[in-house]
Amino acid sequence: MSIQLSIRQLKKRYKTGDGVSDISLDIRKGELITLLGPSGCGKTTVLRSIGGFLDPDAGDILIEGKSVLGSPPEKRPTSMVFQSYNLWPHMTVYDNLAFGLKIRKMSKPAIKQAISEVLELVRLPGMEKKYPGQLSGGQQQRVAVARSLLLKPAVLLLDEPFSALDAKLRHEMREELREIQADSGLTMVFVTHDQEEALSISDRIVVMNKGNIEQIASPQDIYDHPETLFVAQFIGKMNFVKGVADDRIRIGGLSFPNAQAHSGPVSIAIRPEDVILNDAEGQGIPGILKQIMVLGHYAEVSVELGDHGTIRGFQPREAVKSLQPGQKVTVHFAKVLTYSEG
Amino acid sequence: MSKKMKMGVLGLLLVTPSFLVLLVIVVLPIVLSFKESLKNKSGGYDLSNYEYLFTDKLMRSNIIFTLEVTVISCVLVLIISYALAAFMRFSQGMAVRWIKRLYMIPLFIPSVIATYGLIQLLGNHGWANRLLLAAHMGQLPRIIFDIKGIIIASLWFNIPFTTMLLGSALTAIPNSIVESAKDVGAGRLQIFFRFILPMTYKTLLVAVTFVFMGVIGSFTAPFLLGPNAPQMLGVSMEQVFSVFHEKEQAAALAFFTFLLCSGLGYFYIRSMIAEESVKNALLG
Structure with a gap:
């Protein structure tokens, strides 16, 4: 399978001393990879660097073989689902979903059709006229996922998207995300500090600690053969x-x-x-x-x-x-x- | 007495003092002024004082001048304050730190002192002109005793508070809203007009109301650095009352100023109620 996203020797240091050092990672097309680690391990730094919200100090990020470094978020073939949903409260679900498509100069009937399809996919048909404030947390997050899916990004970035949901809903959303990923074949980079979440949805897990990668492996391998003491302590x-x-x-x-x-x-x-x-x-x-x-x-x-x-x-x-x-x-x-x- | 009734009586008791204060210092003077404004020279009641307001050339130009100063001040205050607040919200660095330290200072300088300060700075023989002359760079246009002077004073008095209001509204917009807009491909202008402006619109309306009321009813600065004619309504009112001793005309002028402010107040309250009812309908 071809490499969709390649991170090469990525470095980013903050004034606090946190950050990442020398991160290299290849992500295959259609793969769901999870960056897992405790707070401050650098997983969000990697994700935000991919999305263009952070400029790394060194290294390169290639999407479909092309470096995206220096491109602003709006010019990158990525889309991010944020931790706090980030739906725009003054717009209806339809307007939230249509905004990105209008920027891409899609025709009105095509936008309507695409929105109807994506709302079916995330199991929210008929919600077009609702405002975000009228939706539950789970529904809002599904709209946020739908908004990103509509843009057909080369890589979908998910920054702890389910952390604000209750345990039952989180469980359901994991399953739904996995189904959406299987249906759409999208490459996804998922960030979480919840190991159960990582183990249940990922094709591969990247365990990070103090700005470095500790291990990259399938959930089963990570659980059965943790390579470092940190991974052994952190997983399960x-x-x-x-x-x-x-x-x-x-x-x-x-x-x-x-x-x-x-x-x-x-x-x-x-x-x-x-x-x-x-x-x-x-x-x-x-x-x-x-x-x-x-x-x-x-x-x-x-x-x-x-x-x-x-x-x-x-x-x-x-x-x-x-x-x-x-x-x-x-x-x-x-x-x-x-x-x-x- | 049931608990609900007790709470009702307590509520009425709590609201009574403020209602009485409002009645004595706002409602009653308005009613008395209105009554006064209807008195004609022969002791009867008619609209002659209002007729005078709109037929006398000087009075008409005073009204137009006041509205001109108020509208220009409102527009400039909002543009400058919004730019300052947005700069402080979305930028970092030395300039932002200094603006944050300095922009509130005008609020702590009494208006008379500030007005004389402006006269000293921008008057015909003020520092600015003396410096320009010393540098052989000509002379400033007439600012003091002109509409420009009143507008500059209005900016000085209104920018700090308006910036503070707008700054808090802009701070309430999470970075992630802007980031998610960027993420779907929005450029700077789209982010401003589709996200930031709609999300601060309500505060903007509050700011317009405050600035409008403040400028239209201002007295100190227009009195000290405004032109002799035309005059702002506040200055004109004082002159009609104290110099010409036309109590009824002054009352008509006061009631008309009150009506102008009420007009804006009405639009403000209506838009707030409209927003509330939309919210209630959505949630209900």
Whole structure:
């Protein structure tokens, strides 16, 4: 698949010290890529640089092979969906949608037809005459997406578009966005700090931290094989314990293959679903069961492992029925991830 | 007494003092002035004083002169204030910082002092002319004791407050609105006429009302630096009342000035009500 958007060695520094340094990224045509990271990691800086709202200090941005650096936002083949919807409150939905098309000198009947089609696509037919103030948050965001879709941009930029919505609506909007993307085949760059959102909608995720890219991979790979300690800490729930690496990774009485040839002290990361709980006589690190929380179809248990601290694990609900807080158990791990310390 | 009734009585009690003040210092003088203005020389009541206002050559030119000064001042104040407010809102740098520090200063200088200051600066023998003469650069046109002087004074008195009003309206427009307009391809003029102006229109209307009322009823500056003829209505009113002792004519002039202001007030209130009713209809 051809490269639609290419970011090359992008640098931008603010007076506060934040910004991005040396960001390089290729995005394929029709791909939905998510820039994910904590506040201040530089994800919005990258997005705003693509959209032309920020001038980078160095580097280049190419869309369909052509550099767009120096072009103002209105001249770029991009469109942005903003966090706060940004519908124009003094215009009806129709006028909000038609404005960009009128600038492009589209005929009135064509505008009407295009608006009717796009409102069908975002499931808001017949809303043309409403004002933004009369719409719910979700409806406003759908109009904002529709406004961008109408312009048929080469790249659609989405800056935390669902962050102002409640959890249920956010979930629905994710699904809708994914459907719209599949129908339209648009290349999308999505910015969020919500890992669940990133994992659920992206073809690939770019995890950013302190202005740098930590990892670029599919959601599954990011979850299963976080390459850095930061990614392991940031994506999903994770337990961390200290261990030692020689020919094998050793923690308590357990040992695991040392695939990455670490040596010396290491941080060992274990997903809660990889925690195996055995009775006191079983194989594993001995500990005391501190708490059992039944969370619907599964239970979260926390076990104190002496010097190794407390570890949390997910267990089938049936498996914890016979357990009581305070009883002795042993803990084993189905899979561990290791990271060099320092 | 039910709670609703108690609240109603309390509301009436709260509104009564302000209503009484309004009645005594606004409504009553207007009614008395109107009554006074209808008195003719023989002690009867007719419209002769109003007839005089519109048939006397000097009075007619006073009315036209006042409207001229008011309209020109309103237009200039709005253009300059809007430009200043927009510059402060959308630009950064040293110039913006200095404008922000300085633009309110005229509000803190008493009007008499400021007017004499303008006379000292722009009068025939003022600093500006003396400097120009010293530099062999000719002379300023006549500004003081001319319409130009009153307009300059009106700008001095009205620009700071109007800029402050418009500045707060412009600050209320989020950057993201402008960015999203740019994003769909709008140029600078389109952003101004389609987004910024409609979103500050209401404040603009408030500003026009304030400036119009302020200038049309101004006295100090027109009295000190206006021409002898024609005169602004405020100055003329004072002369008719104190020099010519034509109390009834002065009352007619006052009532006519009040009507001019009421006209603008009516349009202001009507547009506010129209906007509210559109909002209610949309939300209802």
